[in-house]
Amino acid sequence: VRLENELRQALANEEWQLYFQPQVDQDGRCIGVEGLLRWQHPERGLVMPGVFIPLLESTELINPVGDWVLEAACQQLAQWAHQPGFAELSVAVNVSPLQFRQVDFVNKVESILQRTGAPSHKLKLEVTESLFVEERDDAREKMLQLKQQGVRFALDDYGTGYSSLAYLAHLPLDQLKIDQSFVQQVIDSKANAAIVESTIALAQSLSLEIVAEGVERDDQQAWLLAHGCRAYQGFLYGKAMPLNVLEMWLRHEH
Numbered sequence: 001v002r003l004e005n006e007l008r009q010a011l012a013n014e015e016w017q018l019y020f021q022p023q024v025d026q027d028g029r030c031i032g033v034e035g036l037l038r039w040q041h042p043e044r045g046l047v048m049p050g051v052f053i054p055l056l057e058s059t060e061l062i063n064p065v066g067d068w069v070l071e072a073a074c075q076q077l078a079q080w081a082h083q084p085g086f087a088e089l090s091v092a093v094n095v096s097p098l099q100f101r102q103v104d105f106v107n108k109v110e111s112i113l114q115r116t117g118a119p120s121h122k123l124k125l126e127v128t129e130s131l132f133v134e135e136r137d138d139a140r141e142k143m144l145q146l147k148q149q150g151v152r153f154a155l156d157d158y159g160t161g162y163s164s165l166a167y168l169a170h171l172p173l174d175q176l177k178i179d180q181s182f183v184q185q186v187i188d189s190k191a192n193a194a195i196v197e198s199t200i201a202l203a204q205s206l207s208l209e210i211v212a213e214g215v216e217r218d219d220q221q222a223w224l225l226a227h228g229c230r231a232y233q234g235f236l237y238g239k240a241m242p243l244n245v246l247e248m249w250l251r252h253e254h
């Protein structure tokens with residue numbers, strides 16, 4: 001209860017910060033970022049989402065906080081749109097199934113895009129397979145409406161949920177993100193390697209972009225590249241960082 005009250009307080013005081021983790025191509029060039037939420041607590045310091053996202057979801061506070069995240073991502077996109085070296089970056093944010101369930105979710109995203117002036121085709125919404133367990137048709141309908149505005153969709157944590165090929169082919173996705181648990185074992189486990197290989201093949205046959213998450217070592221990237229995956233995210237390139245650190249990182253990476 002105490003933490004829940006503090007979360008309400010945090011919402012009122014806007015104690016949130018959006019950190020950004022880079023996503024790079026095979027030459028190490030940054031192609032986009034994933035926004036990851038942090039809670040700057042007045043006494044506890046920086047609180048990680050593993051601690052508070054589940055609580056936000058169980059109290060439905062995830063909706064106003066999710067609005068804040070979308071707004072922050074779109075503001076960033078609008079700001080970068082006119083800066084050389086930044087204008088090509090996409091910004092991905094995680095969207096909880098509860099946010100998707102809101103009847104006005106599509107309207108909310110549209111009005112945030114309009115208000116901020118963000119280029120909609122640079123906004124990527126990351127959804128997980130859990131979204132499609134119960135309300136698949138409703139979710140698909142909302143995705144289609146947002147896609148008409150140019151918004152793009154990534155399936156996050158791919159391989160950890162209940163993926164069936166039948167529904168994957170049926171959804172308006174743009175990108176698959178291979179879960180870090182597979183990527184980190186790709187060299188050491190033949191079984192994981194087989195899963196990653198078949199995921200890459202699946203993405204290619206469905207014309208989906210593929211991003212490997214959790215890349216920590218050069219040999220993992222080399223393996224992924226050799227098997228046709230050309231976009232990566234992980235500690236090898238950079239952790240999630242505050243905006244000013246990211247902008248410094250972007251200026252000095254090449």
Ligand code: G
Pocket residue numbers: 035036037048049050053069093094095096240
């Ligand atoms: O940032 P970190 O690597 O600790 O993220 C841990 C988890 O929290 C990840 O599963 C991530 O998807 C989730 N997460 C981070 N930011 C957000 C957010 O803004 N909204 C939602 N729904 N989940 C988030």
Ligand code: G
Pocket residue numbers: 021036094156157180213214215216233234235236240
């Ligand atoms: O579930 P989602 O993919 O949205 O969450 C991303 C989470 O993965 C964040 O908590 C982020 O900090 C973490 N992460 C990103 N790259 C790496 C990595 O290379 N290694 C590990 N262990 N975690 C990572």
Ligand code: MN
Pocket residue numbers: 034094126156
């Ligand atoms: Mn994610």
Ligand code: NA
Pocket residue numbers: 156157158177179180213
């Ligand atoms: Na993930």
